[in-house]
Amino acid sequence: MGLRFGTFQEHYAQDMAIFHTKLHWGMLLLFLILLFTCPLFFSDRILTIMTMIGIAIISVHGLNILTGYCGQISIGHVGFMAVGAYISAVLCTKLGWSFWIALPCAGLGAGIAGLIFGLPSLKIKGFYLIMATIAAHFIIIWIILQLYNITGGPDGLAVPKPKIGSFVLKSKASYFYLVATIACLATLLTKNIVRTRAGRAFVAIRDNDLAAEVMGISLWSYKLQAFFIGCVYAGIAGALLVHYYGLASVDQFPFMDSVWYLGMLIVGGMGNTLGAIFGAVSLKLLDELVTIVGPILSKAVAAQAAASLALIARGLIIALFLIFEPRGLAHRWEIFKAYRRLWPFSHEESE
Amino acid sequence: MNFFLQLVVTGFALGMIYALVAIGFVIIIKCSNAFNIAQGHFVMIGGYLGYTFLVLFHLPIGVSLLLAIAVAIILGVLIERLTLRPLVGQADLAIVMMTIALASILEGLATLIWGGEYKTYHGVLPTVALKLGEISIPSESLIGLIVSIVAVVILMLFFRYTKIGLAMRATAEDLQVVRSVGIRATTVYSVSWIIACVVGVIGGILLGGVSGVMIPLAEIGLKAFAVVLLGGVNSIGGAIVAGIILGVLENVAAGYLDPLLPHGGMANVFPFIVMIIVLIFRPYGLFGLVRIERI
Numbered sequence: 001m002g003l004r005f006g007t008f009q010e011h012y013a014q015d016m017a018i019f020h021t022k023l024h025w026g027m028l029l030l031f032l033i034l035l036f037t038c039p040l041f042f043s044d045r046i047l048t049i050m051t052m053i054g055i056a057i058i059s060v061h062g063l064n065i066l067t068g069y070c071g072q073i074s075i076g077h078v079g080f081m082a083v084g085a086y087i088s089a090v091l092c093t094k095l096g097w098s099f100w101i102a103l104p105c106a107g108l109g110a111g112i113a114g115l116i117f118g119l120p121s122l123k124i125k126g127f128y129l130i131m132a133t134i135a136a137h138f139i140i141i142w143i144i145l146q147l148y149n150i151t152g153g154p155d156g157l158a159v160p161k162p163k164i165g166s167f168v169l170k171s172k173a174s175y176f177y178l179v180a181t182i183a184c185l186a187t188l189l190t191k192n193i194v195r196t197r198a199g200r201a202f203v204a205i206r207d208n209d210l211a212a213e214v215m216g217i218s219l220w221s222y223k224l225q226a227f228f229i230g231c232v233y234a235g236i237a238g239a240l241l242v243h244y245y246g247l248a249s250v251d252q253f254p255f256m257d258s259v260w261y262l263g264m265l266i267v268g269g270m271g272n273t274l275g276a277i278f279g280a281v282s283l284k285l286l287d288e289l290v291t292i293v294g295p296i297l298s299k300a301v302a303a304q305a306a307a308s309l310a311l312i313a314r315g316l317i318i319a320l321f322l323i324f325e326p327r328g329l330a331h332r333w334e335i336f337k338a339y340r341r342l343w344p345f346s347h348e349e350s351e
Numbered sequence: 352m353n354f355f356l357q358l359v360v361t362g363f364a365l366g367m368i369y370a371l372v373a374i375g376f377v378i379i380i381k382c383s384n385a386f387n388i389a390q391g392h393f394v395m396i397g398g399y400l401g402y403t404f405l406v407l408f409h410l411p412i413g414v415s416l417l418l419a420i421a422v423a424i425i426l427g428v429l430i431e432r433l434t435l436r437p438l439v440g441q442a443d444l445a446i447v448m449m450t451i452a453l454a455s456i457l458e459g460l461a462t463l464i465w466g467g468e469y470k471t472y473h474g475v476l477p478t479v480a481l482k483l484g485e486i487s488i489p490s491e492s493l494i495g496l497i498v499s500i501v502a503v504v505i506l507m508l509f510f511r512y513t514k515i516g517l518a519m520r521a522t523a524e525d526l527q528v529v530r531s532v533g534i535r536a537t538t539v540y541s542v543s544w545i546i547a548c549v550v551g552v553i554g555g556i557l558l559g560g561v562s563g564v565m566i567p568l569a570e571i572g573l574k575a576f577a578v579v580l581l582g583g584v585n586s587i588g589g590a591i592v593a594g595i596i597l598g599v600l601e602n603v604a605a606g607y608l609d610p611l612l613p614h615g616g617m618a619n620v621f622p623f624i625v626m627i628i629v630l631i632f633r634p635y636g637l638f639g640l641v642r643i644e645r646i
Contacts, residue, residue: 067444073443073444073447119631120627120630120631123630123631123634124630124634127386127443127447128580128630128634130386130443130447131576131577131580131626131630132626132627132630134573134576134623135577135623135624135626135627135630136627138619138620138623139620139623139624139627142616142619142620145616146612146613146616148613149613153613259451259455262448262451263448263452266445266448304462304463304466304467305463307462307467308458308459308460308461308462308463308467309459310459311455311456311458311459312455312456312459312463314452314455315452315453315454315455315456315459316452316456318448318449318451318452318455319434319449319452319453319456322437322438322441322445322448322449322452323434323437323438326441326445
């Protein structure tokens with residue numbers, strides 16, 4: 001445990017607490033204050049980036065529960081985001097429901113889609129499951145295009161901005177507050193889900209599913225639970241995404257994005273709630289860097305340099321992390337914390 | 352009836368392209384149990400290499416082919432040595448993600464070097480044209496068929512009779528056992544990636560000569576997985592049979608069902624529907640090995 005010296009835990013509840021010391025609580029409070037005063041200091045452009053990061057964090061949390069904790073690899077996560085997005089969009093526009101009712105429905109709908117496409121996971125795993133989830137993505141997008149009358153097909157669907165009473169969340173800042181709040185709640189929820197009985201069952205299934213089954217864990221039930229929970233997160237993230245743009249279109253959910261969400265998980269560190277946040281932030285910032293550097297590079301080198309730069313940069317980052325730090329940034333952060341705690345000594349005295 | 356036959360014949364051509372990608376994929380699985388998402392990209396790179404040597408440098412076909420194979424060998428060695436060797440013994444996800452990263456890098460490089468435009472070199476390769484009654488048989492299906500069958504025969508003999516071929520199959524089975532009997536697993540991995548690259552590049556050159564290459568060609572790789580799963584992941588013959596079955600089915604389904612649907616697009620989704628059905632009812636495919644797991 002990376003706690004300061006002299007911190008004692010005398011009760012089980014203390015041991016299980018997420019925030020152990022007053023310092024932790026203070027730092028949390030400071031972080032939240034800084035986060036929610038961001039719109040005062042930053043321009044709309046930076047707020048947009050932060051909103052996108054927030055949506056990515058929500059989605060990656062879902063993928064983390066499914067892939068990082070339960071070990072069921074999914075490269076169809078964006079497909080489930082699209083399900084949530086379209087459910088929310090259709091409920092808001094065609095039925096005139098409020099965004100606040102449509103959002104939970106989006107999560108629920110995506111979760112049910114997750115249950116359906118999670119069914120093959122009962123029989124297959126590893127690479128076969130990857131293929132099944134890839135298939136899920138393409139089938140979902142195809143169905144959305146087929147339901148032309150409801151979803152608008154390739155033209156997309158104009159979506160209203162959410163509103164509280166008569167106040168419309170139109171400005172970048174107000175939408176940032178919405179996403180930041182949901183992202184914080186999602187983080188708290190994830191942290192707690194993985195500490196429950198279900199969370200421990202997920203980890204057991206990830207480490208060895210046959211052994212887990214022998215120990216009395218129902219694979220059938222828990223694998224589907226993982227799919228459901230993971231896809232609920234995806235659905236909510238998808239709904240937030242389309243309400244931000246004011247337009248739901250299948251182009252917002254390209255297949256490669258699923259791969260990048262998995263990449264975020266690898267860069268951040270799988271099976272670690274903090275890792276999901278690290279990964280989402282760092283890969284989204286990499287994207288921003290590419291959009292800044294790209295035009296300069298394409299002027300200097302070749303016109304197509306900008307287009308290829310993003311692909312090469314993302315591929316390289318994921319490859320380098322897989323080779324040199326498969327446990328991701330979260331593990332580096334742990335090492336750094338241990339270093340800071342023990343400084344000026346290099347390691348603890350062993351007993 | 353003519354419509355149906357034409358659909359079958361063009362579907363056959365498509366199936367041969369699937370089979371070309373699927374063979375490379377099966378080789379990697381047979382040797383190192385790794386799933387290579389980037390196989391479609393090898394085909395794409397092959398097509399562009401053919402364009403470079405044949406059209407830009409005006410080299411004769413034989414020299415171009417040899418040069419392209421040489422490049423493929425270098426590419427295979429580099430890829431195995433730099434990206435996959437450090438991951439030996441890691442989980443499935445790490446290897447799959449690595450090949451995805453590889454696919455992304457290859458796609459980026461191809462865009463950078465060749466500009467990502469559609470390139471073709473009709474008339475440079477010898478073409479075969481056949482007409483059966485009123486149905487014209489596209490030359491890609493004939494070339495694809497010939498190359499696939501030759502490749503399959505060579506590879507089957509290779510895996511059955513040569514020492515390195517047997518070593519490859521053993522390595523896929525159990526790395527520890529193979530190492531303990533003195534087989535150099537690293538050489539096996541290198542050779543398997545080299546073969547996959549070479550097969551992909553040859554396929555790409557043929558494809559470029561017949562129907563042209565472009566960056567989205569790599570996405571055929573994704574659909575080819577349906578072929579691999581249907582045929583059974585470790586069966587080379589299965590890849591070809593399944594390639595033909597799926598190519599024909601996809602084309603027929605698209606031909607007859609698209610007019611009935613409001614938005615068509617059956618061809619894009621059909622392989623994936625087949626994939627889900629295969630995965631649920633027969634995960635080991637038509638000709639694959641049935642595996643039983645123990646703790």
